[in-house]
Amino acid sequence: MFTHYDWNAITANLAFLWDGMVLSLGLAALAIAGGMVGGMLMALLRLSSFKPFAIFAYLYVNLFRAVPLILVIFWFYFLVPVALGRPVGPFYSALIAFVLFETAYYCEIIRAGIQGIPRGQMAAALATGLSRWQAMRHIILPQALRNMTPVLVTQCVVLFQDTSLVYVVTLRDFMTSASIVASRDFKLVELYTFAALVYLVICLAGSSLARYLQHRTAMR
Amino acid sequence: MIEARNVSKWYGRFQVLRDCSVSIARGEVIVVCGPSGSGKSTLIKCMNGLEPFQQGEIAVDGISVGDKRTNLPRLRSRIGMVFQSFELYPHMTALDNICLAPEKVLKRSRAEAEAKAMGLLDRVGLADHARKHPAQLSGGQQQRVAIARALAMDPIAMLFDEPTSALDPEMINEVLDVMVALAREGMTMVVVTHEMGFARKVARRVVFMDEGQIVEDAPTEQFFTNPGSDRAQLFLSKILHH
Secondary structure: OOOOOOOHHHHHOHHHHHHHHHHHHHHHHHHHHHHHHHHHHHHHHHOOOOHHHHHHHHHHHHHHHHOOHHHHHHHHHHHHHHHHOOOOHHHHHHHHHHHHHHHHHHHHHHHHHHHOOOHHHHHHHHHOOOOHHHHHHHHHHHHHHHHHHHHHHHHHHHHHHHHHHHHHHOOOOHHHHHHHHHHHOOOHHHHHHHHHHHHHHHHHHHHHHHHHHHHHHHOO | OEEEEEEEEEEOOEEEEEEEEEEEOOOOEEEEEOOOOOOHHHHHHHHOOOOOOOEEEEEEOOEEOOOOOOOHHHHHOOEEEEOOOOOOOOOOOHHHHHHHHHHHOOOOOHHHHHHHHHHHHHHOOOHHHOOOOHHHOOHHHHHHHHHHHHHOOOOOEEEEEOOOOOOOHHHHHHHHHHHHHHHHOOOEEEEEOOOHHHHHHHOOEEEEEEOOEEEEEEEHHHHHHOOOOHHHHHHHHHHHOO
16 A cells, blocks of 8 residues: 555655754753753652752752643753853753753652662661661662663653654754655655654664563562 | 660650660660560660650660761661561672671671671571572571671671561571570670560560550569569460460
8 A cells, every 4th residue: 555655755865864863862862861860869859858958859840840841942942041141052952951851750750769669678778887878879779770660761762752842943853854854855654654663663672671671670 | 785764756746655764784685575566666776776766865885876966877887687577688699788788888898798798698507598689588598698787797786676577487496596596695685576485595684565665674584474564464475375
């Protein structure tokens, strides 16, 4: 049934599409790295016994989770240059938006992971003379991270899909590239089908990675 | 060695400890017993500062536990604790469970910590299981590893919080044997347990608690033959009549 479609439009534009993919992957990778580090710190603040820290983290998380990502991306596009006093370009403004936004989501995943570890583990670690931080670092976080790996990977997959929103700040990611070719060459079905398949493959790879990691560590 | 004076603790408005005073001398073994919810576990968790308390004072080797200026991690590193549910770290081998605190807290080298850990594992009869993860060990074996983990810090005293309550009956003795040996070597021990055989064998005194209060603190023989309070008598008749 696909015989009367012209799939050459894809091969002819592979380099153009690849440029877009490089931007998507690069943005996703940096946002994941930044978001996880931010999320980890935010989760520790959220669980801090020092109330102002906990309240700050609570407000942060709920603020960012209450607004759509596309709005945050757009908002930072205008806000970051004002805040820094100089233009930073759409890529960096989008990256900052992603990191701050994803920090909120990773924070909640990591917080839930930490709280899922039985309280006795912390007590046992403290009882041997470890400091609270050492107990967190050597006992709680390794177990929590192992348990939350599937959810973390899922969040990474969602983040990767969300990079397609950067078209609002004129960035040309993979989705935007496919869209440009589709409308220019009038090959809508071909390009959008191709884009869907590419996202599907990447996301399936992500979820099987999650399964593999979970299986590998479940033995321990 | 451990000195608790008029310790009281509340969870919100509920008072879990009422004016508890008890004194444990160096090398002494005492057993704390009483009905569930009587505050036994809470009391020993106050002794190493795992649970805060609002009134009174606890001193371990002359150092006040409740004092805000006390370096609690340092104090805890000198008191071993064994938990009802073992609380081994599931992501580490038995050996790593034992080596962690000596390396991180006492700054011992890996080789030194490992040598000591292997010695302790041998002592609790588990030298062949050093490389296993807790999930591969039985409950009794896990609890023995937990005892070795506490001993690796060269503690001046050991706290046991119902160490055999979560064990299948056939595994209780392997843990109690280790504890009896420890007691006979002169370790200062506070043991929350219902194992009255253990109490008879090694405890110098038995402390009986009910509703957050220390109702009785008597030499072991006296506690069993002639308990001073009705509540202790009732408790004994319930757990000893088989």
